[in-house]
Amino acid sequence: MTSMRAEILESAARLFAAHGFRGTSLQDIASDVGCSKASLLYHFTSKDAILSELFAPVGRDLEAIQGKLAPLDGEQAAREAVAGLVELALRFRRQVKILLVDVDDLLCHPELPDVDSATESLVDALVGRAPEQECRVAGWMALVGIFLTCARGVDVSDEVLRVELTRGALRTLGRPTD
Amino acid sequence: MTSMRAEILESAARLFAAHGFRGTSLQDIASDVGCSKASLLYHFTSKDAILSELFAPVGRDLEAIQGKLAPLDGEQAAREAVAGLVELALRFRRQVKILLVDVDDLLCHPELPDVDSATESLVDALVGRAPEQECRVAGWMALVGIFLTCARGVDVSDEVLRVELTRGALRTLGRPTD
DNA sequence: ACAGACTCTGTCCGATCGGTCAGTTACGTT
DNA sequence: AACGTAACTGACCGATCGGACAGAGTCTGT
Numbered sequence: 529m530t531s532m533r534a535e536i537l538e539s540a541a542r543l544f545a546a547h548g549f550r551g552t553s554l555q556d557i558a559s560d561v562g563c564s565k566a567s568l569l570y571h572f573t574s575k576d577a578i579l580s581e582l583f584a585p586v587g588r589d590l591e592a593i594q595g596k597l598a599p600l601d602g603e604q605a606a607r608e609a610v611a612g613l614v615e616l617a618l619r620f621r622r623q624v625k626i627l628l629v630d631v632d633d634l635l636c637h638p639e640l641p642d643v644d645s646a647t648e649s650l651v652d653a654l655v656g657r658a659p660e661q662e663c664r665v666a667g668w669m670a671l672v673g674i675f676l677t678c679a680r681g682v683d684v685s686d687e688v689l690r691v692e693l694t695r696g697a698l699r700t701l702g703r704p705t706d
Numbered sequence: 707m708t709s710m711r712a713e714i715l716e717s718a719a720r721l722f723a724a725h726g727f728r729g730t731s732l733q734d735i736a737s738d739v740g741c742s743k744a745s746l747l748y749h750f751t752s753k754d755a756i757l758s759e760l761f762a763p764v765g766r767d768l769e770a771i772q773g774k775l776a777p778l779d780g781e782q783a784a785r786e787a788v789a790g791l792v793e794l795a796l797r798f799r800r801q802v803k804i805l806l807v808d809v810d811d812l813l814c815h816p817e818l819p820d821v822d823s824a825t826e827s828l829v830d831a832l833v834g835r836a837p838e839q840e841c842r843v844a845g846w847m848a849l850v851g852i853f854l855t856c857a858r859g860v861d862v863s864d865e866v867l868r869v870e871l872t873r874g875a876l877r878t879l880g881r882p883t884d
Numbered sequence: 885a886c887a888g889a890c891t892c893t894g895t896c897c898g899a900t901c902g903g904t905c906a907g908t909t910a911c912g913t914t
Numbered sequence: 915a916a917c918g919t920a921a922c923t924g925a926c927c928g929a930t931c932g933g934a935c936a937g938a939g940t941c942t943g944t
Binding site for chain 4: 885886887888889890891892893894895896897898899900901902903904905906907908909910911912913914
């Protein structure tokens with residue numbers, strides 16, 4: 529018998545990925561787990577806390593990747609970042625899927641600064657601190673190019689994951705600025 | 707003085723793009739327009755109807771693009787689709803931004819079959835009716851490759867749009883299948 | 885047997901959601 | 915001035931949301 533917390537996280541992960549954070553209610557999770565809604569709030573202080581916990585390992589790894597990029601130049605940093613992100617993605621398949629699937633929710637959800645700021649810092653580390661959005665987009669486009677190149681010849685499930693990952697990167701910067 | 711319907715659509719478009727469909731309440735739109743919430747529902751039968759109307763022209767164009775692809779082979783169809791999608795994107799910047807920003811909402815929102823089915827058909831036309839998700843992903847990956855190639859040498863704002871568009875394509879297929 | 889901690893739930897709460905409706909205002913026509 | 919219609923609104927509705935809380939059930943050490 530697995531622990532209750534783990535079951536909740538597993539159900540929440542699946543439901544968040546399928547319907548988004550906003551589109552998943554506590555009752556949905558409770559029904560999926562097979563317990564009461566109140567039980568969720570016994571194990572986790574809030575709905576946000578469930579999401580936070582799902583993202584925690586991803587956030588830590590993003591920070592670790594970012595740390596490695598500091599001394600590198602642009603192109604090299606991009607390649608290193610791709611390698612790191614792919615490794616991260618393969619290690620935390622489900623969490624990363626949520627991370628990317630749920631970017632819309634996250635962006636409307638500033639209460640999760642750990643992952644958000646980590647991603648932000650990663651972008652800065654990759655393309656520099658140039659304030660212009662254009663520069664950052666160009667940097668990400670280059671990254672995505674490398675990313676797509678690396679993706680060839682990989683088994684399909686990994687490729688799907690890479691698509692998701694690429695999408696997340698694009699998503700972060702494609703967002704309208706107004 | 708512009709018409710009330712146009713003002714509502716404009717506000718809704720901006721807010722949907724910024725916060726998503728789910729993240730935007732009727733009261734939010736009403737406040738932005740400067741009228742009452744009830745007034746929105748006088749001009750539109752429902753919140754969904756506002757979204758539907760925003761998507762209507764995009765849906766029609768997607769169908770038109772799809773129609774052109776039928777007699778073409780894979781590679782040629784992909785190039786044609788990219789051209790069509792870019793043209794579409796540039797013509798309906800705002801609507802397309804919403805389309806792409808809001809894909810998460812749409813996928814949890816089967817009440818908008820016109821756009822959804824049009825996109826679906828477009829995918830089928832591009833990569834064939836192969837039932838395997840892998841095949842479709844591979845097709846889209848190829849499309850994205852062409853897409854990124856085409857995107858070089860374009861002014862930045864257009865490029866941002868292309869990033870958004872690419873993201874939407876990736877998004878559609880990257881979605882987990884469970 | 886008892887106490888205390890842990891786990892879980894039924895029930896309630898205030899807030900907010902999309903949507904309805906009766907009624908008021910504004911305005912062109914006669 | 916009187917009327918009809920379109921535009922608009924305040925008040926309200928049922929449903930659902932995240933969350934609070936007291937209490938019941940279960941387990942373990944003494």
